[in-house]
Amino acid sequence: MKPVLKVMTKEHTDSCARQQFADCRNCRLGALCLPIALATADVERLDNIVERKRPLQRGDHLYREDDTFRSVYAVRSGAIKTYHITDDGQEQVTGFFFPGEIVGMDGIGCGRFGGSAKALETTSICEIPFESLGELSMQLPSLQKHFFQLMSQEITEDQKLITLLSKSSAEQRIASLLLSISARNARRNLSDTRFRLPMSRTDIANYLGLTIETVSRLFTRFARNGLVTSDNKEIILEDLNRLRQVASVNRNRV
Amino acid sequence: MKPVLKVMTKEHTDSCARQQFADCRNCRLGALCLPIALATADVERLDNIVERKRPLQRGDHLYREDDTFRSVYAVRSGAIKTYHITDDGQEQVTGFFFPGEIVGMDGIGCGRFGGSAKALETTSICEIPFESLGELSMQLPSLQKHFFQLMSQEITEDQKLITLLSKSSAEQRIASLLLSISARNARRNLSDTRFRLPMSRTDIANYLGLTIETVSRLFTRFARNGLVTSDNKEIILEDLNRLRQVASVNRNRV
DNA sequence: CGCCTGGTTGAGAATCATCAACATCTGTGG
DNA sequence: CCACAGATGTTGATGATTCTCAACCAGGCG
Known part of the structure; x- marks a missing residue:
């Protein structure tokens, strides 16, 4: 048993988040996770489709390569790594995800996840079902636009990594x-x-x-x-x- | 003047495309470029927003880093390379694009292009204004979905390159x-x-x-x-x- | 013709991988 | 609480891949 004191370390912010996370409206990460210029009423509609899952333990998978794609995931606390298995069986880590960041957008394309996602430590997650999101986007232009933005940010991030690896x-x-x-x-x-x-x-x-x-x-x-x-x-x-x-x-x- | 015979080389297909390209409906690349299960009437609506530009010459820029993002571009014939300039002034080539492929999706995020795109040879392009596309997507779920797919494909492609460079x-x-x-x-x-x-x-x-x-x-x-x-x-x-x-x-x- | 750009080839050097030994940490069971 | 095993991380010696520098070649253009 870890002493209660542990909660008061520098992870304080996240630890609190873990409890307070009733809904998107008072999520402390709000502005990071889906920092949409949404009207309050619209946040409520977004909130309705988001599902909170119980925390993952270190080593648990959030999803695996080739799983059917249904949702993207927002990290609430903890950390996730994403990785592929190459043809010859080696692992290739493609990213690390921290609280407020969205995982799983590579799955949107072919209906299956292109890689796996695994918890690096105890991690809590918000699941955002993509079907519902699609419908909701249809009604909320700003949400659709924001999602396009998140995806293209991921492209930009990946390209930075490409440059890093290449040069x-x-x-x-x-x-x-x-x-x-x-x-x-x-x-x-x-x-x-x-x-x-x-x-x-x-x-x-x-x-x-x-x-x-x-x-x-x-x-x-x-x-x-x-x-x-x-x-x-x-x-x-x-x-x-x-x-x-x-x-x-x-x-x-x- | 190049002899007319030139048209009969292995670039035949593309060369023809260059002429025939009245609209999206009879574009020979159709199934590659935006292979949507769109009803005929819907293709027509898509066609209405697409603008054909005059060909780029080798070395011409399609867009430059930090240009305001307004459109994505479909390559009709020729070839495009995309690249960044790093902080210390070096070029980093991030991709090559051939006919039927879509360039410029990294710009969606921040409203500006994250890199530049330049013609490697004489290249013709269809411009797809993104604002209009956004509105159109709103009405055509399958088009929105398809665009999400294209973007996540690009993510997948980038991740393959990451693996390649890394391993x-x-x-x-x-x-x-x-x-x-x-x-x-x-x-x-x-x-x-x-x-x-x-x-x-x-x-x-x-x-x-x-x-x-x-x-x-x-x-x-x-x-x-x-x-x-x-x-x-x-x-x-x-x-x-x-x-x-x-x-x-x-x-x-x- | 000579210049310039882009490509090829060679010799030596540098970075990073490999192999191997050792240290440290973690968790499990006595 | 300690001891031990397995996993994870550190350090050193050696070697291979790939870079760097340099010379050279080929084609296009004024």
Whole structure:
């Protein structure tokens, strides 16, 4: 049994969210998750179609590759990783999702999920049935538009990752990932300099197209150079500006 | 002046399309471009909002990064590359688009295009104004759904590229690209074994996260091993099956 | 004709992967 | 509460792939 005190850590915000989450109207993540310029009455209609599920435990699947697509999912608390299995059986991590972010939009296309989604830690989720959403969108132009936006944001995100994988050294990839998580924490009013990485080194390596050894070595190198302090998954970014430099100073390809 | 005979080459299909393209109803690409189960009357409504533009010349921009987003574009003939400029001024090619494919969906999110799109050769385009499309979607559920599908397909495509960049050797990347273009040619009823690559080695290298030297060396290696015959941009895939093997045999990472 | 762009080829260097040993953490059962 | 096993992470030595630099070739155009 963990002491109750645990609730008062930096995860405080999310922990509270977990309880308060009666509906979309007073969801603390509202502005992040579906920050639509919806009239109050419209939020209510959205709220009606959203289903809250019981929390996933670490390692539980939210959905699996080839499952029939019915819903997209908003992360309330915790963290999700998405991944594919390649033809030759290897895992490819394609993304990490934090509270306020939407998972599962790749499934809209073919009616099945193109990859799997798995909880990295205890995670609570709002399920948004897509059929109903489609109908609702039909009536609420702003909701439809917003959904288009979310999807194209995902395209943009993926393209950033493509650039990262295509052009950057191992050092830059890791610096970029840390900065990305930092920025996403800031959005949720959490610290942008001290946080816990919910994913394993293996997941980081896989996501960034590196080996765990390289990731490990770079964490220690960053620590040696005073860029970060890291105690396993707990991490402190000691110098955001210098980290930004590291992330962007490119070896001069092409 | 090119001799009229030119029209009878393997680009025949597309060349014809260029003329016949009075409207969406008898577009030969129809089933590829917006293969919707639309009633005839509905295609007519779609047709009404589509604008045909005059052809782009090689090097012309279809749109540029940060241009206000108003439309998505269907490629009728020719080829388009999309690219970003990174913070430090380098180009990152994010995709190649062939006839029947839709460009510009990354712009939907923030109201501006997230990258630029440029013609690799003489290219004709159908412009699909997005505002009108939004309204039309509102009335035609199947069109809205289809558009969601197109976008999530793009997400899926991007994720394949992510996997490619993250997990594959230079050899596999190039084999995969060739196979991708081959398959897309097949979709258009062109040869899947002999075609002209519309993009430069530089673009290929950039797209695949390699250097031009590596790309060049691998083309010659492939030729030496009887996988392909290549005369500059003209290419013949001599052994599709073996090429598929090369593309998928992974070094065993993670 | 010479210039310029784009492509090919070679030799050496650098980054990152691989293999291997070891350390640390977590959870389970005694 | 401790001991142990398995998973996860760290560190070191070596090697392969791919980059870098450089020379050279081919085709298009003024």
